Amino acid sequence: MxxxxxxxxxxxxxxxxxxxxxxxxxxxxxxxxxxxxxxxxxxxxxxxxxxxxxxxxxxxxxxxxxxxxxxxxxxxxxxxxxxxxxxxxxxxxxxxxxxxxxxxxxxxxxxxxxxxxxxxxxxxxxxxxxxxxxxxxxxxxxxxxxxxxxxxxxxxxxxxxxxxxxxxxxxxxxxxxxxxxTPVMTLPKEPEDGLVPFPGTLRKGSRSQAVVHVQRVVGALADGIYGRGTLAKVKQWQRAKGLVADGVVGPKTWAAMQIRRQEVVQPAFY
Ligand SMILES: [Zn+2]
Structure with a gap:
């Protein structure tokens, strides 16, 4: 985009x-x-x-x-x-x-x-x-x-x-x-622990607001598009956390990112 x-x-x-x-x-x-x-x-x-x-x-x-x-x-x-x-x-x-x-x-x-x-x-x-x-x-x-x-x-x-x-x-x-x-992102209900629930697997080619949150965590350009730059940053981040560095944000990687609810209340789409 x-x-x-x-x-x-x-x-x-x-x-x-x-x-x-x-x-x-x-x-x-x-x-x-x-x-x-x-x-x-x-x-x-x-x-x-x-x-x-x-x-x-x-x-x-x-x-x-x-x-x-x-x-x-x-x-x-x-x-x-x-x-x-x-x-x-x-x-x-x-x-x-x-x-x-x-x-x-x-x-x-x-x-x-x-x-x-x-x-x-x-x-x-x-x-x-x-x-x-x-x-x-x-x-x-x-x-x-x-x-x-x-x-x-x-x-x-x-x-x-x-x-x-x-x-x-x-x-x-x-x-x-x-x-x-795009992964279909169900808007998260307010969870007890204040964390945003797993929105579905995110990988290269994904585009969504959830990708923006991942990009912010790994320090990639937060444009909502999971491209090569984001892939490299996710792998780097996974490696640093001792996770499987496959560049795919599944339930384990998402959980490790600890994305808090208040950070997503006012989404900036771009
Ligand atoms: Zn018109």
Missing amino acids: KLVDAPGKANTGRPLKPFGIVVHHTASNRNADPDNVVAMCVRGVNKVPGPLYNYLIKRDGTIVKLTAENVKANHAGRGLQSVLTRMQQNNPVIGDATGPGKISANSRLIGISLINDGLGEDIPGSQMDALVELCAFLCDGHNWNPACAVIGHKEWTSRKVDPLFSMNELRGMIQRRMVTD
Whole structure:
């Protein structure tokens, strides 16, 4: 996952406590310089102050973070209470919105937008792949079911048509990505000993919030992606602790890491 911070990240000063994701496209000019689109989304447009989304995805698959993960962005406008209620109650999304809606819920919804003209411009594989990966990573970290937690802007309000692709297909892709590429992380209940329970085996190729905790323990770059650098650090750490240095974080290695509950209460995803 290629993730970068936008220059001069914006801050609405309002907190984000999300229980889902809204997917958008920017409807920006096809020939516009992507960096200018990023700047516009940080700054805001007309009477809407920035950030206009939480994440922007460029055509090459670069994910640009427009604000901190606990900051609300102004992306979805008014929408349907019934849609929000379904998300809250963990019911699958039912499809395009049946009306414009009256409520604003940006403090509960993460906004992710693809740079796309919204006029039928092709979405490159690299861009779609980054969207699937980011959604899978967020769903995994928040313990969300993508069938319930990921909606399109067109499913939030009938005022909007974005994105133009099938949201059911996207949700299916996210679900498959979570199963094949990421260990399913059940959010830990508060344990007696204050330690985070074993989240399932982590190894090279794993991506999740649990990987971030492991990376912090072994002193690897805490990006949530278990790559070669993390593998080397885990082996080194295992060797130092007298464990089997196989680079796989199973129950024994996890237990030895003694990851405490209070260290994971406020996850920073990136
Ligand atoms: Zn939108």
